[in-house]
Amino acid sequence: MIKTPTAQIIPGTQCVISPQVPLNGFTTLNVGGAAQWFVAPESIQDLQAAYRWAQEYDLPITVLGAGSNLLISDQGLPGLVIATKHLRRIKWDKETGQVTAGAGRALPQLAHHAARLGWSGMEWSVGIPGTVGGAVVMNAGAHGGCAADYLVSALVLEPDGCLSVVTGSDLAYGYRSSVLQGTQRLVLQATWQMEPEQDPQRVKATTQEHLNQRLSTQPYHLPSCGSVFRNPQPHTAGWLIEKVGLKGYQIGQAQVAERHANFILNRGGAKAMDVFQLIRHVQACVSERWDVLLHPEVKILGEFA
Numbered sequence: 001m002i003k004t005p006t007a008q009i010i011p012g013t014q015c016v017i018s019p020q021v022p023l024n025g026f027t028t029l030n031v032g033g034a035a036q037w038f039v040a041p042e043s044i045q046d047l048q049a050a051y052r053w054a055q056e057y058d059l060p061i062t063v064l065g066a067g068s069n070l071l072i073s074d075q076g077l078p079g080l081v082i083a084t085k086h087l088r089r090i091k092w093d094k095e096t097g098q099v100t101a102g103a104g105r106a107l108p109q110l111a112h113h114a115a116r117l118g119w120s121g122m123e124w125s126v127g128i129p130g131t132v133g134g135a136v137v138m139n140a141g142a143h144g145g146c147a148a149d150y151l152v153s154a155l156v157l158e159p160d161g162c163l164s165v166v167t168g169s170d171l172a173y174g175y176r177s178s179v180l181q182g183t184q185r186l187v188l189q190a191t192w193q194m195e196p197e198q199d200p201q202r203v204k205a206t207t208q209e210h211l212n213q214r215l216s217t218q219p220y221h222l223p224s225c226g227s228v229f230r231n232p233q234p235h236t237a238g239w240l241i242e243k244v245g246l247k248g249y250q251i252g253q254a255q256v257a258e259r260h261a262n263f264i265l266n267r268g269g270a271k272a273m274d275v276f277q278l279i280r281h282v283q284a285c286v287s288e289r290w291d292v293l294l295h296p297e298v299k300i301l302g303e304f305a
């Protein structure tokens with residue numbers, strides 16, 4: 001066991017592993033306690049070293065993208081939190097029409113950049129404030145498109161320390177689901193097949209249309225984690241929640257958004273427990289009225305006892 005909680009530098013790397021790093025600033029909900037240990041590796045090699053370090057001390061590992069789909073406990077997280085934010089390398093290959101991006105690259109950046117180039121295929125992703133890695137794991141989607149659609153491959157760090165290249169069919173994609181969820185497999189980069197040489201004005205217009213639609217139907221003015229629940233087909237969670245009269249309902253500083261009932265907003269200073277209790281309250285009301293159990297899309301991490 002490590003006795004004193006001071007920053008550790010892994011020999012031969014640039015990896016600084018820091019103790020007790022608050023995570024609220026690393027999530028779009030802006031809630032959550034501290035990571036027992038935290039690292040944001042600058043390279044794949046450093047990330048592998050950090051991963052091995054955690055395994056050596058038998059610590060659980062949590063991967064953090066942009067934290068845009070996370071509800072982290074006020075009590076924080078045990079073990080090592082690995083942030084991918086520095087893995088941002090990107091390559092637009094004109095020969096193949098493929099884009100390869102590091103796990104920490106922001107998804108909207110990809111969408112805007114593709115639009116400027118006149119490459120079609122990522123228009124759906126504008127306005128989703130996640131990373132490439134998070135999108136591959138969550139199968140992020142919107143406006144009829146999703147990460148799985150044109151995924152060629154992803155580079156994955158496996159728990160045994162080896163790197164593997166997986167394809168979309170290896171990941172058994174479904175609606176907001178993949179086999180990577182709930183595992184210790186870490187996405188390092190992803191490659192998508194795009195349609196290059198399209199009219200940039202047209203790609204830009206579609207991208208902007210999606211962003212406008214989002215900004216007019218979803219609340220972007222306060223911290224949130226996007227849709228809290230998956231849509232229970234054939235219904236939509238927003239409709240079911242609105243119809244039980246929960247728009248505006250608040251626990252502590254967590255509130256069901258007026259603009260979209262499947263969003264929970266942090267009105268300032270909310271605790272993770274406020275959000276958690278609100279999630280449970282919404283589930284109970286919807287279940288009682290509609291006999292439908294809403295399943296959270298947001299990943300709930302840590303203790304909520």
Ligand SMILES: Cc1cc2nc3c(=O)[nH]c(=O)nc-3n(C[C@H](O)[C@H](O)[C@H](O)COP(=O)(O)OP(=O)(O)OC[C@H]3O[C@@H](n4cnc5c(N)ncnc54)[C@H](O)[C@@H]3O)c2cc1C
Binds near residue numbers: 028065069128131140
């Ligand atoms: C305003 C707003 C709008 C949103 N709109 C949409 C939308 O339209 N469609 C949609 O699908 N989602 C949407 N979301 C939710 C969220 O942006 C997506 O789920 C996104 O894909 C999460 O990416 P992330 O990098 O933030 O992942 P995180 O939230 O950091 O992590 C999510 C999960 O993926 C894991 N993970 C992250 N990166 C990696 C990696 N490199 N390797 C292995 N595991 C990893 C984490 O451990 C966690 O389990 C929205 C969120 C917000 C705040």
Ligand SMILES: NC(=O)C1=CN([C@@H]2O[C@H](COP(=O)(O)OP(=O)(O)OC[C@H]3O[C@@H](n4cnc5c(N)ncnc54)[C@H](OP(=O)(O)O)[C@@H]3O)[C@@H](O)[C@H]2O)C=CC1
Binds near residue numbers: 110129221
């Ligand atoms: N409610 C919440 O919890 C959160 C809300 N948001 C909001 O989500 C919305 C998302 O909008 P979106 O534009 O998708 O993402 P962002 O505004 O977050 O932009 C992401 C990146 O995309 C690039 N970019 C943005 N606009 C353009 C443009 N017009 N042309 C070229 N590049 C551009 C920029 O990269 P570069 O600088 O490299 O060019 C930018 O850093 C914003 O309103 C943001 O404020 C974001 C995070 C959390």
Ligand SMILES: C=C(O[C@H]1[C@H](O)[C@@H](CO)O[C@H](OP(=O)(O)OP(=O)(O)OC[C@H]2O[C@@H](n3ccc(=O)[nH]c3=O)[C@H](O)[C@@H]2O)[C@@H]1NC(C)=O)C(=O)O
Binds near residue numbers: 142143225238240
């Ligand atoms: C934001 C996310 O993804 C979003 C994605 O951005 C949008 C756009 O493609 O479509 C899904 O939302 P959604 O199903 O709520 O889409 P919307 O178009 O806003 O609403 C669907 C229907 O529900 C109704 N609706 C929505 C909200 C509400 O408060 N009340 C209501 O009645 C709308 O009127 C509409 O008829 C994704 N959510 C899920 C859980 O699948 C996310 O996953 O975090």
